Every structure is written in structure tokens, then in C-alpha cells.
Amino acid sequence: MASPKTLEIVTATVPVLEEHGTAITTVFYKNMFAEHPELLDIFNETNQKLGRQQTALAMTVLAAAKHLDKLATLLPQVTQISHKHRALQILPEHYPIVGKHLIGAIKEVLGEAATDEIIHAWTEAYDEIASVFIQIEQGMYESALWQGFAPFTVTQKTAVATDIAAFTAVPSNEYKDGHTANHQAIDLHKMRLSAGQYITVNTDPKDSNHTALRHYSLYSANTEEGIKFAVRRDNRNAHHGLVSNHLHDHINVGDTILLSAPAGDFVLEQHLMTQNEVPLVLMSAGVGVTPVLAMLEAQIMANPKRPIIWVYACQNKAHHAFADKVEALLAKAETVERHVFYFESGQLLDAAWLANLPKPADIYVCGSMPFMESMIDGLMALDHGVDSVHYEPFGPKMSLGS
Ligand SMILES: Cc1cc2nc3c(=O)[nH]c(=O)nc-3n(C[C@H](O)[C@H](O)[C@H](O)COP(=O)(O)OP(=O)(O)OC[C@H]3O[C@@H](n4cnc5c(N)ncnc54)[C@H](O)[C@@H]3O)c2cc1C
Ligand code: HEM
CATH class of the missing domain: 1.10.490.10 (Globins)
Structure with a gap:
């Protein structure tokens, strides 16, 4: 003290x-x-x-x-x-x-x-x-589900939209390159992780003299096939993002990557998952779909009767990530609303549209900083309340207030 x-x-x-x-x-x-x-x-x-x-x-x-x-x-x-x-x-x-x-x-x-x-x-x-x-x-x-950065082998790499690649990786025991083998028994079948969490990739990009760490949200909490995450090639301002480009260009099936265990508290309110009165609203833009896709799957596995409102915005059809996977999941839910906005076609998801959402609702938002700021400000203006609006920026989150 x-x-x-x-x-x-x-x-x-x-x-x-x-x-x-x-x-x-x-x-x-x-x-x-x-x-x-x-x-x-x-x-x-x-x-x-x-x-x-x-x-x-x-x-x-x-x-x-x-x-x-x-x-x-x-x-x-x-x-x-x-x-x-x-x-x-x-x-x-x-x-x-x-x-x-x-x-x-x-x-x-x-x-x-x-x-x-x-x-x-x-x-x-x-x-x-x-x-x-x-x-x-x-x-x-x-x-933590495992300690340190453990080696994983990439078993799948698939394009899920323009500039977005989805990776699946399983624990590896044969990592050489000067790193120790994975002596921790990481058993994917026994693993319990929460939808919405992220893993952290430790990379050695060619364009840097240092290792580089970046977080990527898991797009599924089901680890039976492996750890699943998706990466958007980040080339804003005409500059190449270090790690996302490295993963896109140099990491392929059979390669080893280092991952630390899932982290994060952007997760579904457990007590609301089993009830059907407060609908689940999952709102995302672009690659921000990853954690809310994991949540959609987790909710449907736990209780498909809960009403779900799926809201997604992106540039155009080619940039629409995981469209088929989302549709297949939504088809299993009993009460569903889906709203997809393609900016290029003039379909705007703006603060005014948010008045269409029911209240109360349990709302999860993920996307670029401008998207999130506009959605969160809009939801607050509609009195949704801080306890009902959860969000994950793909950058620093905190503010300890004044
Ligand atoms: C909790 C969390 C979860 C996340 N989940 C995901 C996910 O599921 N999928 C995903 O794709 N990303 C996710 N991210 C973002 C991810 O961690 C990285 O931030 C992203 O991939 C960019 O990293 P990078 O190394 O490629 O870019 P960096 O090298 O870190 O650069 C960041 C940005 O700056 C720009 N830039 C670089 N140099 C310059 C310069 N000289 N001048 C101007 N601009 C420049 C780059 O173009 C890029 O847009 C998440 C982030 C967090 C915090
Ligand atoms: C009391 C001490 C500390 C405080 C208050 C603090 C606070 C923070 C905050 C607010 C962030 C941004 C979080 C976000 O992305 O949402 C952050 C990120 C980070 N912190 Fe800390 N931190 C502390 C100590 C440390 C220490 C001891 C280290 C290691 C030497 C460290 C390394 C980092 C790194 C690497 C990041 C990621 C951001 C980046 O790479 O620039 N921090 N910390």
C-alpha cells in the first residue's frame, strides 16, 4: 500500500x-x-x-x-x-x-x-x-493452455476472401531450425478455449532484423482439426504490413509457426447463451469477422434456439470472408436475421441503421477502428449500455479513464 x-x-x-x-x-x-x-x-x-x-x-x-x-x-x-x-x-x-x-x-x-x-x-x-x-x-x-511460444505445423492454408488467408495449425514435435522441439503435450482434443479469443504468432520476417509478434483471433473455438485463424494482408497507406505479408507470402502448408496460447476476454456472456429472451447480435466488418464467427458457431452448438442477428460489412462480394461458412451456421439457428452491407454498392452500415436493433440485446462488435468507433458511439447513443456492448479492436484497446 x-x-x-x-x-x-x-x-x-x-x-x-x-x-x-x-x-x-x-x-x-x-x-x-x-x-x-x-x-x-x-x-x-x-x-x-x-x-x-x-x-x-x-x-x-x-x-x-x-x-x-x-x-x-x-x-x-x-x-x-x-x-x-x-x-x-x-x-x-x-x-x-x-x-x-x-x-x-x-x-x-x-x-x-x-x-x-x-x-x-x-x-x-x-x-x-x-x-x-x-x-x-x-x-x-x-x-494458459500451454506455456511460451510452442511450435505448430500449418496443415491448411485457404483463401477465404480477397487478401484474407485462413490457416489451420496443429502442435508440432519436429521443429528444428535451432528451436527446441515441443515437449509440452498439447492435446487439441482436450482443449477448452473460448470463442472470441486470439492466439499470438511469433514470426521471423525477412524484412526485419527482429522477431515480430502479432495477435490473430481464432475463427473457431473448436480445435479438433487444429488452431484456426485468418489473416488479412495489411497493406494500408501503400506500406506492407510486416507480419501479415510474411504469413501470406512465406508461410505455407508444412511450415512451422510459433504460437502462444489463446488469450483475451472478448468472449460470449455465458449466462445468456442458454436463454432465448436476449438476442445475440454479432456485428463485424472485413477480417473483423474472425472472433464473431467463432462466437456464432459456439452459440449454435450451445443453443440454436437463441435469436441471432448477424450484421456484416465489407467492400464487395469478393471481400466477403467466410460467406459460405456463415450461411451454413445460420441455417442451423432457429431465429435468424442477416444483414450484409457492401460499401462499393452504396450499402451503408451507419449509426442511423443501428436503431433497427432490438433492445435489450447482447452485442459483439469487431472491425477497423473507424467502424468500431462509429458502431459503439451509435449504440451508446441508443442507450444500449456498456454491459451489453462488447468489442475487440485489432489494436490497443484500453483506456483507464481519467
Ligand atoms: C486482439 C487482436 C486480434 C486480431 N485479430 C486479427 C485477425 O483475426 N485477423 C487479422 O488479419 N488481423 C488481426 N489483428 C491485427 C493483427 O494483429 C496485425 O495488427 C495485422 O495483421 C497487421 O500486422 P502487420 O505486421 O502486417 O502490419 P504492421 O507492420 O504492424 O503495420 C500495421 C499497418 O501500418 C501500415 N504501415 C506500415 N509501415 C508504414 C509506414 N511507414 N507508413 C504508414 N503506414 C505504414 C501497414 O500497411 C499496416 O496497415 C488482431 C489484432 C488484435 C490486437
Ligand atoms: C505497469 C506496467 C505496464 C503497463 C501499465 C503497461 C500497459 C500497456 C498497455 C496499456 C498496452 C496496450 C494494450 C493493448 O494493446 O490493448 C501494453 C502493450 C504492450 N506492453 Fe505493456 N505495460 C506495462 C508493462 C510492460 C512490460 C514490463 C513490458 C515488457 C518489457 C510490456 C510490453 C508490452 C508490449 C510489447 C505491448 C504491445 C504493444 C507494442 O508492441 O507496442 N509492458 N502495455
Whole structure:
């Protein structure tokens, strides 16, 4: 528990540190990577290059510090970040490294204003926040379906839409290339994972000097044939996304990939799956279909009587991912509405359309950031309530609020 003095100093200094957030973040990463270049194998190189998302870590420490006397209230947000950390294999020994360089950056940016008292208080605050993360992550490591990045062999690779490839992979015991074989008994038949979760791929792209980690949602929670995920070739802004292009161009059937165990809390509300009063609304755009497709399958397997509303938007028919699979599943449900929007044909899924949805409803949204922002704002404006609207951005999610 932080001392009253620490609480007082931290609360008084948060605003000035937030003002210097970008400078602190820049110094923090520069110094940390200089001393620990091995961390470049963990952090997203493209984000670092573009200066994108960089502030998430440092700004979250500042945001959490505002709640230092009641960190337990932040558990839902911490848990969500911790899922990502566990998936990326962030370990307790990484925390002092981040702490050292974050406090060092605060000192460097504030200059003479950073008194010993202030630095001491922030060190205490960081340690307290870090210990909450470490504790939650320890529980996640203990319950993970397997440890570390385990080798899997790709058994299927199929185009499911323009620029979207679906992969199936099974545990491999014959991974050579300098990596140890998979001595963990990963039994896909005994595996229980939740629809909506993601796995994390650890790749060695040719265009980079570092390994690169990326999350991909599972499009089925049924692992009998293997772990199933789908990847969109990400070439926005005329720049080639590092990992998605590597997976499309260089990973084929028979190749080995490294995966960490499923993670994430974008999952169906269990208690609503068995009832038929509150309909399930699954809304997605583009490759955002992956986690909600897994949810559709899980719901139909658990209770096909529950009313389902399927809403999907994409560019055109050629970009419509998993169309046949979705239709086959919807055919098994008793009460179904389906709404498909092709942007190129002028069919717009906009905030106004959302008024067509019933209330109450249990709603799951996944797609690009602009799509999600517009859907979530629209649903909130229609009073759907935060507990009924669940979402998974394919990028950083969190905000610890103010
Ligand atoms: C929980 C979660 C689940 C996800 N599930 C899926 C999924 O099921 N399927 C899926 O396809 N993706 C999914 N993603 C996204 C995925 O993790 C990757 O972010 C995505 O594949 C892009 O990675 P990349 O390495 O190809 O691109 P990066 O190299 O990380 O680049 C990201 C973007 O920046 C652009 N870019 C690169 N360099 C520049 C530059 N110099 N200037 C401007 N722009 C540039 C690229 O074109 C690309 O659009 C998920 C993400 C999360 C967080
Ligand atoms: C208390 C300390 C920490 C806080 C508050 C924190 C917070 C965050 C947040 C908010 C995100 C974005 C989550 C999202 O994508 O939704 C994130 C991602 C990430 N964190 Fe942490 N983090 C902490 C410690 C660490 C440590 C010790 C490491 C490892 C050295 C680490 C490595 C990463 C990585 C690699 C990502 C993915 C984003 C990227 O690659 O740029 N974090 N963290």
C-alpha cells in the first residue's frame, strides 16, 4: 500500500507528467531499447517506427497512478491489458526494466523539477502498479493452455476472401531450425478455449532484423482439426504490413509457426447463451469477422434456439470472408436475421441503421477502428449500455479513464 505522502505527491504531479507524455515516452523507449535491444523482439517494430501507440504503456501507468489508493477498481482494465502481456510472454523480470527507464525518463524530462521526493514517490507508485499486473499475469500463465511460444505445423492454408488467408495449425514435435522441439503435450482434443479469443504468432520476417509478434483471433473455438485463424494482408497507406505479408507470402502448408496460447476476454456472456429472451447480435466488418464467427458457431452448438442477428460489412462480394461458412451456421439457428452491407454498392452500415436493433440485446462488435468507433458511439447513443456492448479492436484497446 502506497504511503499517504506518495499518494499526495503522485496525485499532484500526474497532470504535469501527462502534459509531457510524448516526451517521456520517447525518452523511455530510446533508453530502454539502447540498454535492452532484446526487447525489440517483443515490441511492435512498425508502431515504434511510426511513433504509433507508443504512449499506451507510459500513459496507462500515469492513469493508474491516479487510482493508486484503489487499484482494485481497475482490475477489468488491467486484466484486459494483462491478456495481451501474457500472450506476448511479458514476464515479471521485464517489469523492473520498464520501471527503471520510465522513472529515468520522468527524471530526464522534468529536469530540476524532479526532486528526490518526487522520484521516490513515482518509484513506489510504479512498483505498486507493476505488482498488480504481475500478480494477474501469474494467474494467467498458470491457467494458459500451454506455456511460451510452442511450435505448430500449418496443415491448411485457404483463401477465404480477397487478401484474407485462413490457416489451420496443429502442435508440432519436429521443429528444428535451432528451436527446441515441443515437449509440452498439447492435446487439441482436450482443449477448452473460448470463442472470441486470439492466439499470438511469433514470426521471423525477412524484412526485419527482429522477431515480430502479432495477435490473430481464432475463427473457431473448436480445435479438433487444429488452431484456426485468418489473416488479412495489411497493406494500408501503400506500406506492407510486416507480419501479415510474411504469413501470406512465406508461410505455407508444412511450415512451422510459433504460437502462444489463446488469450483475451472478448468472449460470449455465458449466462445468456442458454436463454432465448436476449438476442445475440454479432456485428463485424472485413477480417473483423474472425472472433464473431467463432462466437456464432459456439452459440449454435450451445443453443440454436437463441435469436441471432448477424450484421456484416465489407467492400464487395469478393471481400466477403467466410460467406459460405456463415450461411451454413445460420441455417442451423432457429431465429435468424442477416444483414450484409457492401460499401462499393452504396450499402451503408451507419449509426442511423443501428436503431433497427432490438433492445435489450447482447452485442459483439469487431472491425477497423473507424467502424468500431462509429458502431459503439451509435449504440451508446441508443442507450444500449456498456454491459451489453462488447468489442475487440485489432489494436490497443484500453483506456483507464481519467
Ligand atoms: C486482439 C487482436 C486480434 C486480431 N485479430 C486479427 C485477425 O483475426 N485477423 C487479422 O488479419 N488481423 C488481426 N489483428 C491485427 C493483427 O494483429 C496485425 O495488427 C495485422 O495483421 C497487421 O500486422 P502487420 O505486421 O502486417 O502490419 P504492421 O507492420 O504492424 O503495420 C500495421 C499497418 O501500418 C501500415 N504501415 C506500415 N509501415 C508504414 C509506414 N511507414 N507508413 C504508414 N503506414 C505504414 C501497414 O500497411 C499496416 O496497415 C488482431 C489484432 C488484435 C490486437
Ligand atoms: C505497469 C506496467 C505496464 C503497463 C501499465 C503497461 C500497459 C500497456 C498497455 C496499456 C498496452 C496496450 C494494450 C493493448 O494493446 O490493448 C501494453 C502493450 C504492450 N506492453 Fe505493456 N505495460 C506495462 C508493462 C510492460 C512490460 C514490463 C513490458 C515488457 C518489457 C510490456 C510490453 C508490452 C508490449 C510489447 C505491448 C504491445 C504493444 C507494442 O508492441 O507496442 N509492458 N502495455
